[in-house]
Amino acid sequence: MSPAFSHGDLRLYILSLLEEAPRHGYDLMQALSERTGGTYSPSAGTIYPRLSKLEDEGLVTKTVDGRKTVYEITDAGRAEVAARTSDLEGIQAGLADSVRLIADEVRGSVRDAMRSLRADLAAASREEREHAQATPADDARSRSREQLSRADAAINEFRGRVRSELRSHVARGGELAASGVDDIEAALRHATEAVARAMRT
Structure with a gap:
């Protein structure tokens, strides 16, 4: 740190x-x-x-x-x-910025968690209604929706964790270089391509 x-x-x-x-x-x-x-x-x-x-x-x-x-x-x-009044004011301004970043991070994480929870509840409700009305022909589609919910949850968890780590790093004075963001974008492109290949198999 x-x-x-x-x-x-x-x-x-x-x-x-x-x-x-x-x-x-x-x-x-x-x-x-x-x-x-x-x-x-x-x-x-x-x-x-x-x-x-x-x-x-x-x-x-x-x-x-x-x-x-x-x-x-x-x-x-x-x-x-x-x-050294001016030096002290600069220190206090820096601390205030750090605290503000942390507060923004917490608020963002809470909003993300609430959105994810609402989406999960809505999906669960839809699945329950659809399952009650399902026929044997719908079984494969129902299983796919269940797996889609798992995938959504995993993606949301990954997004929240990475976002929180990045914000915490910056809030604590860490440097976020352009090359680092380039690496993140490249890794996400590779992950997207891997998902597309998995869907074709």
Whole structure:
């Protein structure tokens, strides 16, 4: 998975979260996960070394509150956040775009699933009515319709899975090159030709 933050951005974003309020390490990890729509869930091994470095630089201080260590931004830390306002706005805009892409993906997947379900229910209803009225001469046609429903379901599942993977890849900052799309189109053409050959046998 591509990182949600480029070099140096995570450091600045942690400072901005501490500017909002003092936080302990786990609270910072939760806030980062929530604000990235779940696309980035940092580990303790990522957060605490950065907090330690910020403390060494005099940008944050820490106090022990029971079993928790609470970090608070210093005046020097606030000054750095203020000096890099435009950088912070760019980071926030990028996160908002990522979350929006994920939301669009979820909505699209739900719409696809609902359309597929409605189509499956309609097909099942038609098949049930036709089966009730069928004569022995209709058996072969009925079996073909059953297999057509299986094929439709398999195609819809494949389409939804590939679409979801592509959208997730782009939402998480991955690159989708034209050559990659060319490969996808070529693979789909081969699959279509294979289906046509199967129908002729």
